[in-house]
Amino acid sequence: MSHSKSASLSKTSLEADADMFADLPPLDPFEIKKDQIAAQLAALLSHSGKTRTEIADALGWKKSRITSILSGRSNLTTRTIWDFCSSLSFDFDVVFRRASQPTAQQPWQQYSAEALTLSAITQGNLVVMSVEEHTPEKIAADVKNGTNWPSYITISGFISTENRDLEKSSRLPTFLDLASPNISAIDYSFAGKIKPEIDLVQLSKSTST
Amino acid sequence: MTIFFKRLKVGHPEPLSMPQDAPNSWKTYTILESRQPQSCMTRADIAALDTSDRHDARTSFIALVNRAQTGEPLTELYDKKRCHEAFTFKPFENSPIEIKVWRIWGAGAIRIYFIYLKKNIILLRTIAKRKQKLSKGEEGEIKSIAKLVLGCISQHEFEDRTL
Numbered sequence: 001m002s003h004s005k006s007a008s009l010s011k012t013s014l015e016a017d018a019d020m021f022a023d024l025p026p027l028d029p030f031e032i033k034k035d036q037i038a039a040q041l042a043a044l045l046s047h048s049g050k051t052r053t054e055i056a057d058a059l060g061w062k063k064s065r066i067t068s069i070l071s072g073r074s075n076l077t078t079r080t081i082w083d084f085c086s087s088l089s090f091d092f093d094v095v096f097r098r099a100s101q102p103t104a105q106q107p108w109q110q111y112s113a114e115a116l117t118l119s120a121i122t123q124g125n126l127v128v129m130s131v132e133e134h135t136p137e138k139i140a141a142d143v144k145n146g147t148n149w150p151s152y153i154t155i156s157g158f159i160s161t162e163n164r165d166l167e168k169s170s171r172l173p174t175f176l177d178l179a180s181p182n183i184s185a186i187d188y189s190f191a192g193k194i195k196p197e198i199d200l201v202q203l204s205k206s207t208s209t
Numbered sequence: 210m211t212i213f214f215k216r217l218k219v220g221h222p223e224p225l226s227m228p229q230d231a232p233n234s235w236k237t238y239t240i241l242e243s244r245q246p247q248s249c250m251t252r253a254d255i256a257a258l259d260t261s262d263r264h265d266a267r268t269s270f271i272a273l274v275n276r277a278q279t280g281e282p283l284t285e286l287y288d289k290k291r292c293h294e295a296f297t298f299k300p301f302e303n304s305p306i307e308i309k310v311w312r313i314w315g316a317g318a319i320r321i322y323f324i325y326l327k328k329n330i331i332l333l334r335t336i337a338k339r340k341q342k343l344s345k346g347e348e349g350e351i352k353s354i355a356k357l358v359l360g361c362i363s364q365h366e367f368e369d370r371t372l
Contacts, residue, residue, distance in 0.1 A: 019218065020255045021267045031268075036275050042286040043279035052288075067288050072272055102229060108281060109231040 035072030040106065041084055042070045047108040048088040058087045212357050214238040215249065215372045217332065219270040233280030237273060237323075237330045240354065244372060250354070254335040262318060262337040269315025269335075277330060287313065295322055295343070298352050300359050308359065310351060322351050324358060326367065331358050 045055060052070070056063040068074050069084065085092050095104045217237040230236065239251040246252070255266055276286040283292050295312035310333065313321040320338040323330050333354045336347070343351070361367050 020249075020252045021219070021263060024260070024264055024267060027267070027271075032271060032275075035272050039272070039275040039279060039286065042276065043281040046279075046281040046285035070286075070288070072275070106231075106279070108279065109233065 034075060037076060037081070038070050038072035038074070041081070043106065043108055044085065044088060044090060045070070047106075048090075050088065055084070055087055059083055210242065210357060211370075212361065213241040213244055213370045213372050214331070214361075214367065215241055215246075217251070217270060217274065219267060219274055229278065231278060231280055233328070235277035235280060235283070235328060235330050237277050237332065238371070239332050240358065241372065251332050251335055258337055265315060265317035265319045265337075266335055269313065269319045269321060272315065273313060273321065273330075283311075283313075283330075290314065295351075296348060298355070300356060308355060310355060324355050326358065329367075333358075 045052065050058075052066045053063055056066045069076060069080060081092065090107070097103065215238060217239050239249050242248040242250065255263055258266060276283060279286065286292070291314045293312060295310045297307040297309050300306070300308055308324065311323050311325070313323070315321055318337040318339050319335065321335050322333045324333065325331075333351050334347075361370055
């Protein structure tokens with residue numbers, strides 16, 4: 001394929017992993033913020049399950065106005081944001097953060113409470129553990145560094161067999177990452193991720209509200 | 210041809226860093242023809258644009274990243290005129306399935322062609338298009354790139370080829 005050959009690469013772009021837009025004027029952060037607000041409003045509308053036509057009708061606005069609001073090019077007023085949110089039965093706050101800190105969690109990013117039960121068979125012994133899921137917001141450092149997994153769980157528990165006491169549970173893994181954003185695999189085998197003394201682990205999920 | 214995938218960096222926030230992902234975020238990837246950054250197809254696309262179009266491309270990528278970060282369906286986040294199916298094709302003869310290639314009409318004349326791969330967005334081509342319809346040559350080239358990506362999927366190599 002001659003794709004890359006057909007386009008003339010500038011000398012700058014041939015350098016290491018540089019910004020492909022490095023030769024353009026600096027961005028106006030306000031323009032980006034406008035678009036971020038529009039993207040969040042669009043996500044809220046999607047999360048609500050309503051269409052652009054429906055919210056336009058509910059507010060008595062033209063659909064073109066909704067299109068304009070969600071385009072990211074408009075400098076929205078507080079009144080517009082309020083009308084938009086309240087028509088979807090949502091409120092909004094102004095939440096401040098340092099630029100380096102993660103953004104606040106939005107409704108469409110929240111997890112339902114996941115009650116996870118982990119059972120394992122290890123050399124004939126039964127291992128019972130409780131599992132608590134952590135969102136990346138709780139692991140801010142990872143998020144800040146961009147190295148977070150989609151979700152995390154912490155395992156604590158004990159081995160409920162003779163000659164095994166709570167103290168020895170420290171040998172169990174206490175931190176385990178999940179590659180699946182929604183932990184969608186009902187029978188998720190962690191064989192190979194757990195320490196060798198555990199032969200087979202299956203994770204089952206039940207969702208509670 | 211061996212291809213690789215790398216997350217799209219759009220020059221914001223600076224210094225270049227990954228977008229802040231939520232657990233359900235769409236992750237946008239560019240395609241590289243080798244492990245070298247300069248082999249990035251999107252980079253080549255951008256280099257071929259004039260200054261005005263490059264400005265629009267940057268704006269379009271930032272808008273895409275802002276929306277992908279939410280994890281909501283892109284078709285709900287863009288107006289239908291702005292994000293829609295560009296064309297479909299069968300990845301091989303007698304294929305029972307058709308692959309959808311999507312198009313985002315970004316700022317100005319910028320058109321971004323992509324396919325979905327699980328929770329990832331794979332950028333195929335970014336061009337300044339002043340005519341609505343793709344030429345057969347352009348469509349064929351996009352299909353060729355998409356087939357390369359699909360080859361990686363069939364071989365379960367996507368993660369292995371992510372840089």
